[in-house]
Amino acid sequence: MAALLDVKNLGISFGGLRAVNGFDISIEKEELYGLIGPNGAGKTTVFNLLTGVYKPDSGKILLDGQDITGKKTIDISKAGIARTFQNIRLFKQLSALDNVKAGLHNKHHYSTMAGILRLPSYRRVEKEMDEQAMELLKVFDLEQEAHLTAANLPYGKQRRLEIARALATEPKLLLLDEPAAGMNPNETGELMDMIQFVRENFHMTILLIEHDMKLVSGICERLTVLNFGEVLAHGKTSDVLNDPQVITAYLGE
C-alpha cells in the first residue's frame, strides 16, 4: 500500500542557514507518527513546509499520491492537511462553537447573498454546521463551553479546541505541534486518550511533534528524530528511543 504522506529530500534555507536538509518521511494511513528532536532541530519548520507556510527549496511532498510541493496553505488545507500550532492560534474573539464552524468553512456552502438575506439555504446549512460542530466539541469534552469566547477558555481546553477546529476541515492528515505543551500529567493523560479516540473513530492519520516522552512512547507507533535539520533516525518507537545516537543527541556528549 502506498503511504499517505510521502516526503523526499525536503529542504529549506533561511539566509545562509540550512534549517531543514534532506528530510524524508513516509507515513501509512491511520498511523500515529511522532516527530521528535531537541529544541531548534527544525521540527516546526517541517510542519511549516508541509502546510505551505514556507516554500521548500528542494524535495517533494506527496499526499495520498498527489503532489502538493510548494502549494499555497489554503490549497494544502483543501488537499487534506490540517494542523495545530505550537503557540496556540485560536480565533480569540469567536466562541468555541464558531471556531469549529470556521473549520467547517470549506465543507458547507451557501452564497453571500443567501447569508445576508437569510434564505432557506442559510438556515439549513447553518443548522448542519451547528450540529456537526457540536459533535466535534463533544469529542473533546468542550460542549459545555460551546458559547464561551475562545480567549476565556483555560489553556488545556484551548489546545483541545484547536485540534477540534483542525479536525473540522475533515483532513486526511492531522499535524499536531506539541499538543501537550504546558499541560499537567492529568491533562496529558486525557489528551492521549482523545488522540487515540480521534485516530480510531475518524480513521485519522496523525503526525505529532512532542517533547513529552511519556506521550510519545505511549501512543506513537513510529518516530522520526530530527537533529540540526537532518534526520537522525527513523523507526519503531521503542527501537528509536533506545538508539544510542538518539540518546546522545538529547543528552549531549
Place this chain on the structure above:
Amino acid sequence: MLKKLKTMKKTTRSSMITYAIVIVAFIVMQALTYTGNLSSLLQGLLVPLCTYVILAVSLNLVVGILGELSLGHAGFMCVGAFSSAFFSKCMRDVITVAPLRFFLALLIGIAVAAVFGIIIGIPVLRLKGDYLAIVTLAFGEIIKNLVNVLFIGVDSNGFHFSTKDVMGLNMEADGTVIVNGPQGITGTPKDSTFLIGTILVLITLFIVINLTNSRDGRAIMAIRDNRIAAESIGINVTKYKLMAFTISAALAGAAGVLYAHNLSTLSANTNNFGYNMSISILVFVVLGGIGSIRGSMIAAVILTLLPELLRGFADYRMLIYAIVLILMMLFNWAPKAIEWREKYLSFGKRKKEAVK
C-alpha cells in the same frame, strides 16, 4: 410576542433591538416634526445623521469585523456622492419622478464606490496594519485631489472633460458646466429625505449584521483574529478581506449619495470628504466600541447632535473628539486599564463578546 423574543437566538434578539431603535427614533422624529416641536436646525440634521450612521456602521465592518484600519473611508463616500450627483444633475429634466431618480442615482453611487473599493482594495489589502492605514489615507487624499481638478461640461457635441479649468473644456456656446473643479457640482436635485435616509440605515444595518453572522462573516472575523490559522483551515484570506472592504466601500458610497442629494452644492474639501471626515467616522466607531454595530450607530448620533445642541460648544467639538478618542483607547485597550476594569467593574466582561 415577548415570549417569542426570549426564545430567539441572542444575536437575532440583539439585531431586532437595533432595528427597533432606528424605527422608534424615526417615528419620534416624524411626530415631533408634524407637531412643530422640532427646530429647523434639527430638521436639517436628520438626513446628515443618517449619512453618518451609515458611514460609521460601514467603517465598523472594516475596523471592527475585518480588523484593519482604513483612514480613507471618506474617499468612497466622495466617489459615491460625485458619481450620483453627476447622474442626477444630467437626468434632472429627463427623469422627473424624484424617488426613481434617486434610486437610480443610488445604484450608480454604490456601484462606482464598490468598483473603487475593489480597485483600491486589491493592492492595499496585501499590506498590514500601519501601512494599510497610511495607504488608505493616501488613496482618500488622491480621490479628493482628483475630484478638485475635474471639470466636466456638456454641449450639443456631448461631454467634455478637462483637468485644467472651464476654458479647457472647449465647449460650444450652448454648453453647460456640470462639474466645476473645486466648486464642484451645483444644482443637484434635493432628493434625499429622512424617510429614504432611515430606510438606507436599516438596509445598511441589515447587510452588515447578517453578513457578520454568516459563514462569510465568520471567515472575515477568523482572519481578523488570526490570519495564519485562518489560512491553515483553508479560508481564502484575500477574497474575504476584499469582500469586507468592498461591501464597506459600497455602503460608504450609499452614504455619499444620501449626502449629495441633501445639498444643492457639492464640493470636496478636507472637512466633508477628506482626512478630517475619515477621522470623524473613525471616532464614531471607536467611541461606540470597535466591533459593536449598534454602538457605532448610537455614537454617530450622539457625537453629531451634541455639538449642535450645545451652542458655543461647537468650537470645542474637534478638541473634545480628540480627548474622547484618546481616553476611549486608553480605557479600552491599555492592559492596565483592562486589568482594573475586570477587577472593579462587572460589565467589563460583556465588552468582549461585542459583535452584535
Place this chain on the structure above:
Amino acid sequence: MSFISYLVNGLSLGSVYAIIALGYTMVYGIAKMLNFAHGDVIMIGAYMALISLTQLGLPVLPAILVAVVVCTVLGVVIERVAYRPLRDASSSLAVLITAIGVSYLLQNTALLIFGANTQSFPSVIKWSGVSLAGGRLNISGVTIVTIAACLVIMIFLTLFVQKSKPGQAMRAVSEDRGAAQLMGINVNGTIAMTFAIGSALAAVAGVLLCSAYPTLDPYTGAMPGIKAFVAAVFGGIGSISGAFIGGLLLGIIEILGRAYISSQMADAIVFAVLIIVLLVKPTGLLGKKIQEKV
C-alpha cells in the same frame, strides 16, 4: 537653468522632509509605532519660535532653543501619557488610533490658543544667499541653511546611534525589546529619549519649514508630517540613511511634479509614490525584510 533651480528647491524641501522623517523612523524603529502626531509637533515648534521672536522679542537662536525645549518636553509627555500605557495592547491599531487622537488634540488646542488665522512667519535667516552662473541661478540663504542643517543633523545622528552608549541602547531596544530589558537596558528611558530626540528635530524642522514657506496655521504640520512619513517609508522605515534619502527624493519629486505636471496634483503625486513604493518594495529602498514567526 530653471530645472536646476527646481532641483535645488526640491533638495531644500526634501531636507525638511528628511529631518521630520528622521523623527518618524527612529520612533518607528524603536517603539514600533507610527507616531501620527509627529507632524503636529512641528507646528507647535513653529508657533513657539514665532511667539519667542515676535512677542518675547528674543533673538533667533534663543527662539529656536525655546521651540526645541518645548517640543522635547511635549514629545516625552505624549509618549508617557498616551503611548506607553498601550505599548503592550493586544491590538496594534490601538496605539495608532490614539496617535491620531493626539494629533487632533494638538491641532485643536493650537486652534483655540492661536486662532485659525494664518500668521506670517518672520524670516530667521537674513542671509540673501548666493547668485551663480552670472545671476541666472539664485539660491536663497534659507535653502542653503536648510540643506546644511539637514546634513549636520544626519551625520550627528548616525554617529550618535553608532558610537554612543545611549545610541547602542536604542539599537538594542529596536532589535529586541525583551532581550534588551533582560540585558539591563532601561527600555522606558530609551524610548522616552527617542521621542525627545525626534521631537527636538521636529522643532528644528518647523522653524526651517516656516522660514522657507513663511505661513503658519494650526494645520501647517499635518501635510508635511504625512509626507515625511511617506519619505520614511520610501527610504525604508527604521533606517536613518533611508529617511535621509527618502526625504530628499520626495522633496525633489514634489517640486518637479508641481513644476512640470500640475501644481494642484502635487500632493496626489506624492501619495501615488507612497502607494507604488509600498506595493513594489514594501520595506522601502533601504529597509530590512521582516518575516512573521509561525
